[in-house]
Every structure is written in structure tokens, then in C-alpha cells.
Amino acid sequence: MINGRSEMSIIRMFHVYRYYGKKKALIDINLDVYKNEVLFLSGPSGAGKTTLLKLLYLGESVSEGQVIVDGINLSRISFKRIPALRRKFGIIFQDYKLIRTKTVFENVALVLEAAGRKSRLLEKKVNSVLRIVGMEDKRDLFPPSLSGGEQQRVAVARAVVGDPKIILADEPTGSLDSESAGIVFDLLKRFHTRGATVIIATHDKHLITQAGARVVYLNNGYLQTHTNI
Amino acid sequence: MIIFFRRAVQDILRNKILNVITVITIALSIIIIGSFAIFIINTNDILDSWKQCARIMVYLRPDISKNEIPGIKQKIIGIYGVKSARFIAKDEALSLLRNKMKRQAAILDNLRKNPLPDAFEIEMTPSCTDKRKIESIVTMIESLPFVDDLEYGQKWIGQFADIMRLFRLAGFAVGGLFFIASVFIVANTMRLVLYSRREEVEIMRLVGATERFIKIPFFIEGIIQGILGGITGVVVLYIAFVFISSNLSQGILTGFLSLRFFHFKVLCSIILCSMFVGWLGCFLSFINFKKI
Ligand SMILES: Nc1ncnc2c1ncn2[C@@H]1O[C@H](COP(=O)(O)OP(=O)(O)O)[C@@H](O)[C@H]1O
Ligand SMILES: [Mg+2]
Numbered sequence: 001m002i003n004g005r006s007e008m009s010i011i012r013m014f015h016v017y018r019y020y021g022k023k024k025a026l027i028d029i030n031l032d033v034y035k036n037e038v039l040f041l042s043g044p045s046g047a048g049k050t051t052l053l054k055l056l057y058l059g060e061s062v063s064e065g066q067v068i069v070d071g072i073n074l075s076r077i078s079f080k081r082i083p084a085l086r087r088k089f090g091i092i093f094q095d096y097k098l099i100r101t102k103t104v105f106e107n108v109a110l111v112l113e114a115a116g117r118k119s120r121l122l123e124k125k126v127n128s129v130l131r132i133v134g135m136e137d138k139r140d141l142f143p144p145s146l147s148g149g150e151q152q153r154v155a156v157a158r159a160v161v162g163d164p165k166i167i168l169a170d171e172p173t174g175s176l177d178s179e180s181a182g183i184v185f186d187l188l189k190r191f192h193t194r195g196a197t198v199i200i201a202t203h204d205k206h207l208i209t210q211a212g213a214r215v216v217y218l219n220n221g222y223l224q225t226h227t228n229i
Numbered sequence: 230m231i232i233f234f235r236r237a238v239q240d241i242l243r244n245k246i247l248n249v250i251t252v253i254t255i256a257l258s259i260i261i262i263g264s265f266a267i268f269i270i271n272t273n274d275i276l277d278s279w280k281q282c283a284r285i286m287v288y289l290r291p292d293i294s295k296n297e298i299p300g301i302k303q304k305i306i307g308i309y310g311v312k313s314a315r316f317i318a319k320d321e322a323l324s325l326l327r328n329k330m331k332r333q334a335a336i337l338d339n340l341r342k343n344p345l346p347d348a349f350e351i352e353m354t355p356s357c358t359d360k361r362k363i364e365s366i367v368t369m370i371e372s373l374p375f376v377d378d379l380e381y382g383q384k385w386i387g388q389f390a391d392i393m394r395l396f397r398l399a400g401f402a403v404g405g406l407f408f409i410a411s412v413f414i415v416a417n418t419m420r421l422v423l424y425s426r427r428e429e430v431e432i433m434r435l436v437g438a439t440e441r442f443i444k445i446p447f448f449i450e451g452i453i454q455g456i457l458g459g460i461t462g463v464v465v466l467y468i469a470f471v472f473i474s475s476n477l478s479q480g481i482l483t484g485f486l487s488l489r490f491f492h493f494k495v496l497c498s499i500i501l502c503s504m505f506v507g508w509l510g511c512f513l514s515f516i517n518f519k520k521i
Pocket of ligand 2: 049050051
């Protein structure tokens with residue numbers, strides 16, 4: 001798997017398998033993701049997209065194979081360094097995963113607090129990110145009182161607030177109307193131009209053709225790396 | 230640290246019901262253990278005060294003459310363990326009796342001769358108030374030639390003391406049991422709290438929060454709950470104590486005893502203890518919590 005672009009890869013996967021009991025969710029995955037690219041991970045639901053993303057931030061671990069993220073071999077990482085690994089990522093979860101007992105502001109600020117940022121800069125930073133996603137005036141509301149699209153935008157804000165190296169977006173436009181989906185995608189592109197690597201798992205063909213970025217295709221746990229579908 | 234503290238206080242305010250349950254649990258255990266302890270302290274006090282009034286009455290033979298009295302007094306005081314001996318002449322005894330009987334005192338007027346004997350009232354040194362020492366003093370006095378009869382209340386006080394010792398032992402055992410039980414109840418309540426917040430903990434882990442960052446506010450919460458529970462328990466105990474002791478002293482026990490509440494140091498250690506219970510409950514509930 002050694003090729004000329006390896007030093008430009010921020011993520012490398014070698015012969016990765018993931019089983020759930022007898023079910024093979026991922027089979028012999030080999031993938032390089034390059035620094036500062038936008039990569040679409042497409043495929044029908046149940047293909048293994050979410051599972052592949054989880055392997056990157058150790059939400060799950062591989063059954064076989066190797067994953068390297070930003071020079072770190074995940075099979076050798078110590079328990080103590082997992083939080084630091086996760087802070088390299090900004091993750092937009094398929095189900096948002098907002099804390100329902102904390103306000104919009106607190107949900108976003110949590111990332112910075114966990115990273116040990118100073119609280120005076122923190123408030124400014126969180127407010128500016130909330131302004132970008134258009135949720136500034138709802139900063140003191142709790143997630144259950146927000147619409148799906150609004151929760152999605154809070155999730156985006158939380159994913160980008162810590163200036164992560166890699167942004168993972170799992171069906172970021174999944175439950176949104178096309179207008180909101182456009183807004184979310186524009187936001188992701190905006191953070192991409194600031195230097196982040198962006199991986200978007202989606203089955204939204206419209207979004208993919210519109211974007212004109214590299215696409216890999218997952219089907220039944222197998223990965224196909226052709227550029228157009 | 231300030232961030233952690235703010236988060237802890239916020240979390241308490243947002244999970245009011247569960248927090249109130251935890252605080253009440255801690256307070257209840259303190260009330261139960263505390264009332265045991267107060268009961269034991271005070272029965273001990275009562276016993277001590279009874280021991281202090283433990284006296285031996287020595288009745289002299291009727292044929293003893295007045296000028297022998299100082300010599301007899303010397304002999305009695307010479308016995309080891311005797312603190313003082315007060316001579317009560319039979320006339321004095323009769324007038325005391327007359328006073329006590331009040332209206333029925335007329336009966337005494339019909340007596341031609343004073344039937345009461347001369348007597349000594351003996352008080353013992355405080356170190357000699359246990360059952361065996363008193364009995365040895367009693368046998369020594371009984372063997373003196375001028376003694377006719379002798380009376381002392383120590384027999385039943387001694388038995389009472391034995392029962393009290395048993396009681397105190399049982400008190401410690403029950404108190405210990407309640408302590409362990411309350412730690413477990415608090416741990417379980419905390420686990421309930423944590424269970425209701427496992428999603429929050431999971432999300433914090435996913436966004437890269439360290440274990441320290443996640444757990445410290447929980448521990449602060451546990452300690453705050455412990456303090457609140459401790460204070461609540463102590464306050465309720467005190468109110469109940471004031472209520473009961475004022476009722477008691479209006480009743481049969483007037484002037485006989487003053488009931489005692491905990492010493493300030495003890496109060497502080499109770500609250501420290503409940504703080505520790507809060508912390509321990511938190512610690513126990515983090516064991517067998519999913520790691521990643
Ligand atoms: N925790 C799990 N336990 C068992 N099976 C799972 C689990 N997570 C995912 N799977 C299975 O793995 C396959 C891939 O799931 P997923 O990665 O969620 O697909 P996608 O995100 O592409 O829709 C599915 O067949 C799913 O049923
Ligand atoms: Mg999925």
C-alpha cells in the first residue's frame with residue numbers, strides 16, 4: 001500500500017475488518033484520506049458508513065487490520081490518550097448527540113472546556129461559531145426545544161468550534177430539507193477552506209454531484225474507490 | 230476548578246428531584262444513627278449521675294452512745310473508697326420524716342419513743358462506684374461491730390449498668406450497620422443519577438473530554454450532597470432533640486437531669502462523615518461504569 005502520496009495522508013486504513021458477531025460490517029477496507037481534502041463516503045444505508053467513521057475516533061475498534069490517524073497507530077494507543085485523539089476530530093453524529101440538559105451554548109462550549117481552553121476566550125469563540133451557523137439568538141435554549149435542522153446546525157457548531165484537523169459528518173443533510181442541507185454543506189466547505197480535512201458519509205446523490213469532490217463507495221461492507229458513480 | 234464547581238452546582242439545580250432524594254437519604258441515615266448516639270450518650274449520663282448519688286446508709290445499733298460517734302466516724306472514713314460520712318441523729322431523721330409525711334405526720338405524734346436509729350450517710354469517691362468495689366466497701370462496713378443494718382441502691386444500679394453496657398454494644402453494632410447501609414443507598418442513588426446521565430457522559434467522552442474532566446464535577450456534586458444531607462440531618466436531629474428534651478423536663482424528670490446534644494466537634498465530624506459518604510457513593514457508582 002505504499003505510494004507516493006503517503007506522507008500527505010492524514011488517515012490510512014490497511015485491510016480493516018469489523019465484525020458484529022457473525023455479521024461482517026466492513027471487509028478488507030484499504031483507504032487513504034489526504035490532508036485538507038473533502039471525501040464523500042457514499043453508499044446505501046446499512047453499507048457500513050457509520051461503522052467506518054467510528055473506527056477512526058475509536059467509537060469502535062477494528063476486528064482486524066490497522067488504522068493510522070495523523071501518525072498515530074490506533075491499535076497501539078493507550079487508554080489515556082484516547083481523549084486527545086478524539087480532539088483531533090470534530091464529529092457531526094447521525095443522531096446529533098447533543099446533551100439535552102445543557103443549553104446550546106454549553107453544548108458547544110463543552111468541547112473547548114474539555115480541551116482546557118481559557119474561559120474568557122471561550123465565550124467569544126463559541127458565540128462567533130454560533131453566529132456563523134445562525135444559532136446565536138437561541139444560545140440559551142435546550143436541544144429538545146429545537147427543530148431537527150436547528151439541532152443539526154448546533155451539532156455542526158460543536159464539531160468545528162475546536163478547530164479540529166478532521167471533520168467527520170455522518171449524514172449531515174440526512175433529515176433536512178434541501179435548503180437547510182445546502183446551508184449545512186456550505187458551512188462544512190467554509191471550515192474546509194480553513195484547512196480541515198472533511199469526510200462526509202451520505203447517501204444523498206444530489207449533494208455529491210453538486211460538490212465535485214472525491215467519492216468512495218461502500219456496499220455491503222466492501223469499499224470501491226472509483227471517483228464517479 | 231471554578232468551571233468544575235459551576236458545572237456541579239448547575240447540574241444539581243437541573244437534576245433537582247434526584248439530588249433531593251440523595252440528600253434526603255443521607256439526612257435520614259444521619260438522623261437514625263444520630264438518634265441512637267444521642268440516646269446512648271444521655272443514658273450514659275444518667276447512669277453517671279445515678280452513680281454519683283449512690284449512697285450507703287449505715288444504721289447504728291441502738292445501744293451506741295453519743296460520745297462514741299466521732300470515733301465511729303473516723304473508722305468509717307478510714308475505709309478505702311469512702312469520700313465522706315455524714316452523721317444523721319435519730320431526732321434529725323424523725324424531723325426529716327415528719328417533713329416528708331406532711332399531713333400524715335400526726336401519726337408520728339402518737340409515738341412515745343423515737344423508733345429510728347442513728348445513722349451515717351456515706352458517699353463514695355467517684356473511682357469506687359462500680360458494682361464490685363461498692364460491694365467490698367459494704368462487706369467491710371458490715372463487719373464493723375456498731376453496725377445494725379445497712380442499705381444501698383447500688384445492687385440494681387449495677388445491674389442496670391450491665392444492661393447499659395450491652396445496650397451500648399448493640400448501639401455501636403446497629404450504628405455501624407446503618408452506616409454501611411447508608412453508604413450503599415447513597416451509592417445506588419448516585420448510580421441512578423449517573424445512569425440517567427450516561428448519555429451525557431458518553432457524549433462528553435466522544436468529544437474528547439478526559440475522565441478527570443467528566444468525573445470531577447460528579448465528585449463535587451457528591452460532596453455537596455453529602456454536606457447538604459449532613460446539615461439537614463443534624464438540623465432535624467436538633468429540632469427533634471429540643472422538642473423531646475423540653476417535653477421530658479416538663480414531665481417526670483424535672484431537675485433530675487439535663488439532656489445533652491452533640492458536642493460541636495462531633496457535629497463537625499458528622500458533616501465531614503456525610504461528605505465522605507457522598508464522595509464514596511460517587512466513587513462506588515463509577516466502578517462498573519462503562520469505560521469508553
Ligand atoms: N452495534 C452494532 N451491533 C450489531 N450490528 C451493527 C452494529 N452497528 C452496526 N451494525 C450493522 O453493521 C452494518 C453497517 O451499519 P452502519 O455502519 O450503521 O451502516 P450505515 O451507516 O452505512 O447505514 C449494518 O448491517 C448494521 O446492522
Ligand atoms: Mg449510518
